[in-house]
Amino acid sequence: MAASGVDDDETLRLLSSVERTLTSRIDDALRAHGAGIDQWRILSLLADRGGQPMNVVAEHAMMLAPKLSKLVDKMVADNLILRRPDLEDRRRVRIAATERGRKALAEWDRAVAAVQEDLRAALGEDVEKLTALLRRAHAGLARGGVPVED
Template sequence: MAADPERSTPDGDESLRLLSLVERSVTQRLDEALRAHGGGIDQWRILSLLVERGGCPMNVVADHAMLLAPKLSKLVDRMVSANLVLRRTDEHDRRRVLIAATTRGRAALAAWDGASATVQQEFRDILGPDAALLDDLLRRLSHGLTRSPAAAQRS
């Protein structure tokens, strides 16, 4: 059976398949590097946000870490037990709980950032001068996909 030329073009399924394969590979390498330092991707994302912004409500953390609320709650419970984060009541809205990084969480993040930098350097080495182009293309794609449907139709 001959291959369908429409399906083998760069604009067809192949680019979507390649994007999925690359995402899977990046996630696996990053997760292995972080696990070697006692962490994981979700914990790394959470602490990165908390160190950058300070205390954040759970819904903001869930969006940033790309986790559903039940999984985030369990992970935050484990992170509290490990003294990586703490929960505190929001001073402005006593009904809301914020999560913040602890000193131990900041130290863990420093080690995890080093591990992630090593993985990022691997990709820069593979891509050479095209690494900046890839970053730009991924930002544009992400921005375009996250725009509202109404804005996308006006483009």
């Protein structure tokens, strides 16, 4: 038993199980619209922040560069995104959402909304608390386990 009284293995197992369940449900909802979770993540970032360098997109979408490049090629071919050289550093490539991409994203967001609502219904008011805890865990783990204060 951990000092907190919670079994660490159970915590990790539950966290992993919830992530897998939500990812599967989101992916199923998006597949019904001809998309996947990686495409949704990419377009969500581009719609929120405008054109971004490939490395930023890879980090946000949690993808390795070779897989991202293949998906970006497909999304360019489908006219969901544009790829252009970075104006400040011609060695870098930036991608941005097209109008068609923004329309697709609106449809995909509606498909994902039901999954998000199910999570909110399951957690009630605790959804904000969970989000804050996950942000804190993410930041702490990204810093090598250094605790992060609220």
